[in-house]
Amino acid sequence: xxxxxxxxxxxxxxxxxxxxxxxxxxxxxxxxxxxxxxxxxxxxxxxxxxxxxxx
Numbered sequence: 001x002x003x004x005x006x007x008x009x010x011x012x013x014x015x016x017x018x019x020x021x022x023x024x025x026x027x028x029x030x031x032x033x034x035x036x037x038x039x040x041x042x043x044x045x046x047x048x049x050x051x052x053x054x055x
Contacts, residue, residue: 007044014040 014037018025022033031039 007048010044011041014044 018033018037018040025031025033025036029036
């Protein structure tokens, strides 16, 4: 259960950042809101997948 809440918090934080800091993300990283979200979701997914693969 703690792992679920941690991943939920990560996803929630990524979504909140994308919504609240859209202009900053665009200016500082050159990413659109959707690009930032996709990158963040993929990063979380890969961390889960790496654990399952034993990496």
